[in-house]
Amino acid sequence: MSGPSASPWVDLRQVTVRYGRVQALDRVTLRITPGERVALVGANGSGKSTLLRVLNGLADASGGFQCNTGMRQAMLFQRPHMLRTSAQNNVALALWLRGTRWRDARLQALTALQRVGLQGIAAQNARTLSGGQQQRVALARAWALRPDVLLLDEPTASLDPHAKREVEALMADFAASHGAAGPAHPVTMVFSSHNLGQVKRLASRVIYMEHGRLVADLPVHDFFNGPLPEAARLFVKGELV
Numbered sequence: 001m002s003g004p005s006a007s008p009w010v011d012l013r014q015v016t017v018r019y020g021r022v023q024a025l026d027r028v029t030l031r032i033t034p035g036e037r038v039a040l041v042g043a044n045g046s047g048k049s050t051l052l053r054v055l056n057g058l059a060d061a062s063g064g065f066q067c068n069t070g071m072r073q074a075m076l077f078q079r080p081h082m083l084r085t086s087a088q089n090n091v092a093l094a095l096w097l098r099g100t101r102w103r104d105a106r107l108q109a110l111t112a113l114q115r116v117g118l119q120g121i122a123a124q125n126a127r128t129l130s131g132g133q134q135q136r137v138a139l140a141r142a143w144a145l146r147p148d149v150l151l152l153d154e155p156t157a158s159l160d161p162h163a164k165r166e167v168e169a170l171m172a173d174f175a176a177s178h179g180a181a182g183p184a185h186p187v188t189m190v191f192s193s194h195n196l197g198q199v200k201r202l203a204s205r206v207i208y209m210e211h212g213r214l215v216a217d218l219p220v221h222d223f224f225n226g227p228l229p230e231a232a233r234l235f236v237k238g239e240l241v
Ligand SMILES: Nc1ncnc2c1ncn2[C@@H]1O[C@H](COP(=O)(O)OP(=O)(O)OP(=O)(O)O)[C@@H](O)[C@H]1O
Pocket: 019, 022, 023, 024, 042, 043, 044, 045, 046, 047, 048, 049, 050, 051
């Protein structure tokens, strides 16, 4: 794990995002260092997805934004987008788009599918797979790209308990691996979740958001055991019942 002095992957200063009259992010200041596993929690509409989109460069934001552009990123969504072709081709296409020759891309895709335990269904049309399997294909697709940073927006929210556990185990495995930069550079993971058990199991740091603001930002142990701002305390109590 990197110490606090490590140079950040990303450094946001007073970042604001507006959608018309809605202020989805409100002057967010945040620094994430390589190897951190950051969970974003908060009620619906608190700004978690918007923050992930800012981190992934997908949202128009004002304010200061510095990012180590040498670090590769991949993003997963609650419902992965699968093309109407085999699971193997879905993974291979991502590699091909990054410049890998098609033949090599197909081979690397198979290795990535093995990693998520889906080599047996590599030839199956990805759209016919279960939600849990599709999310595993999406993880394989991300894995194949060897990202240094993995961003996940409620990746297990629409899955049954069994599929949830499988995807969560793969997320833990992913977080314990390293990116293209080598073993000294563990993967940085930022994910949003309404599942506080999952947050406890996977995160090293927890950020509680409300109305587009970061209300609490603490190491995971302190978040669940120490005093919290009242809004965050009530949220945790409510989510745990
Ligand atoms: N494309 C958009 N156009 C207009 N408003 C948006 C858009 N995306 C998000 N918002 C608004 O911005 C605010 C933050 O939304 P965001 O999706 O980031 O919250 P969230 O914490 O991820 O919610 P959830 O837990 O429901 O996924 C909400 O008020 C939402 O309605």
